[in-house]
Structure formats: C-alpha cells, structure tokens
C-alpha cells in the first residue's frame with residue numbers, strides 16, 4: 001500500500017496562564033492511500049488537536065513544538081501560505097461535529113458547495129454549479145437543484161451534515177477528516193451518516209480519518225484504530241483485533257462503556273476523570289484509573305509493545321521478561 005500521511009513524534013502544546021498544557025505528547029502513526037483510520041478516545045484526549053495540526057489550523061495559543069507531518073510527500077510544517085491554502089479544502093476535506101456553525105446562514109447551500117471549486121480555481125462557474133448539483137445528489141439530498149437555492153436553516157440536522165460532506169468532497173480530496181461527524185445527530189441518523197461516508201469512500205477512493213468517542217461507530221467502517229488517552233496513543237491495530245481482542249486496560253474499559261444491542265450487558269463507566277494535562281500523572285498517564293496498575297506504571301511511560309501483527313499496546317503488562 002502507498003503511504004499518504006506519516007506523523008512522527010508529534011507534540012502539540014497550549015500556552016495557558018496556569019502553565020503549559022501538553023495536548024498531544026509524542027504521537028506517531030501512518031495512513032495509507034484508500035485506508036480508513038479511526039481515532040478513538042474520551043473527551044480531551046487530543047483527537048481534534050492531532051488532526052487540526054495536519055491542516056495547521058491550531059488556535060493562536062497552540063504550538064506544534066516538535067515532530068514531523070508528511071502528507072503526500074510534502075512536509076506540512078514547512079509549507080508556504082499558498083501551499084497551505086491548497087491543502088485545506090482541496091487536498092484535505094474536513095467535516096466537523098456541528099454542521100450549523102460550519103455553514104454560513106446567509107449564503108445559499110448551492111453557493112456554499114460551489115465555493116471551494118471557485119476558490120481553488122478548479123473550474124468555471126457553470127461547471128461548479130453542475131458539480132455541486134451532482135455531489136448533493138450523491139450525498140443523498142433529494143431534488144438537489146431546488147435545494148441549492150435554499151439556506152441552511154431550511155435543512156434538518158442530518159441533511160446539513162450531508163451538505164457538509166458534499167462540501168468537504170467537492171474538490172475530490174486525497175484525505176477526508178471527519179471529526180465527530182455524527183455527535184450532534186439522532187442515533188438513527190448517525191448510522192446513516194456513517195453509511196454515507198462509507199459509500200463516498202468507495203466512490204472516490206480517498207483515505208479517511210474518523211474521529212469518534214463511540215467505538216460502536218467504527219466497526220463496519222474503519223480498517224484500523226488508534227486509541228488515544230490524555231495526548232498519548234494507548235493501543236493501535238486492525239479494527240477487528242482491537243474490538244475482539246483488546247489488549248490495553250483503557251481500551252477494555254472503553255469497550256465496557258459501549259452499549260451493546262445483542263447482549264443485555266451492564267455498562268461500566270470508566271472510574272475517575274481525564275487527567276489535568278498541565279500536570280499529567282507520572283509514568284503511564286492512565287495509571288490512576290487503571291485496574292491493573294503495577295509499580296513501574298507510576299514511574300515510567302510504557303513504549304508500544306508488540307501484541308500481534310500490526311497490533312501494538314502501550315502497556316507494561318506486555319513487557320517480555
């Protein structure tokens with residue numbers, strides 16, 4: 001498989017009055033062409049910050065302090081302003097959690113979906129109109145030509161998210177980043193949106209990064225998963241290996257917290273709260289909440305240990321004697 005994105009030892013810090021917050025602290029991973037990667041973890045684990053870094057879209061007090069990000073052969077941390085502009089929306093499309101705040105309330109849906117094509121000078125106005133109409137049809141908006149004349153408030157939440165997906169895909173990006181794309185939607189609509197993303201992935205063949213805190217959404221869509229906690233990768237592997245053979249105690253507790261329709265199982269919330277990232281716990285950042293804590297966990301951060309083929313776990317339980 002051909003490599004599309006390679007992130008090495010990424011560290012992203014926020015400078016706050018109380019101190020330096022280490023939001024992402026030594027993250028490395030690779031994404032191949034045509035692959036769907038899920039990034040899963042509780043709120044505040046650094047999922048959004050890690051993908052916003054790929055687009056260099058961090059807030060003013062956030063800084064990439066070290067590491068490298070290579071996308072499609074380009075060194076993202078050394079791009080010019082023009083190259084970054086091409087990257088955003090053209091090579092990489094992004095869909096956020098709340099489609100209402102990402103759409104402009106006073107511009108018609110049609111114009112908004114045409115906009116990236118015109119902004120990046122990819123085609124004429126009339127061609128942009130045709131492509132927008134076609135794309136809105138593809139994402140499941142009935143009567144796209146009529147609906148192009150309407151405004152965001154005339155669309156339901158699920159339909160607005162379909163529009164956002166059309167917008168993100170209109171320039172045929174190499175990578176689609178979907179950051180909690182279904183969190184603000186009803187459960188039934190959530191499944192429809194994931195199915196749509198899957199269909200679009202099959203249609204256009206791009207790579208996808210899906211960010212979610214709901215492991216259940218990854219099952220039929222993601223090829224591989226990264227489990228994040230407090231700015232660190234805890235476990236990574238093929239989706240089925242992580243879901244059916246989880247190794248890290250944090251992954252196991254995430255799975256225990258997922259509702260399961262088949263089995264009448266008891267939901268066990270993870271005890272404790274996400275740590276303060278200005279003064280994180282020593283050693284393994286999960287040790288204060290972990291049911292398997294040993295002495296070494298408090299002292300030294302674990303490296304990634306080999307579990308199986310393409311399956312790694314940052315947990316001292318897997319240290320070989």
Ligand SMILES: Nc1ncnc2c1ncn2[C@@H]1O[C@H](COP(=O)(O)OP(=O)(O)OP(=O)(O)O)[C@@H](O)[C@H]1O
Nearest residue numbers: 014021023042043044045046047048049050059277
């Ligand atoms: N602008 C900011 N200033 C200071 N700290 C920030 C800022 N943005 C994010 N952070 C901090 O960085 C850490 C990681 O945040 P991030 O948004 O990546 O989490 P997340 O995993 O995406 O969570 P969620 O599931 O809630 O979206 C958090 O501790 C958060 O408080």
Ligand SMILES: [Mg+2]
Nearest residue numbers: 047048049179
């Ligand atoms: Mg987030």
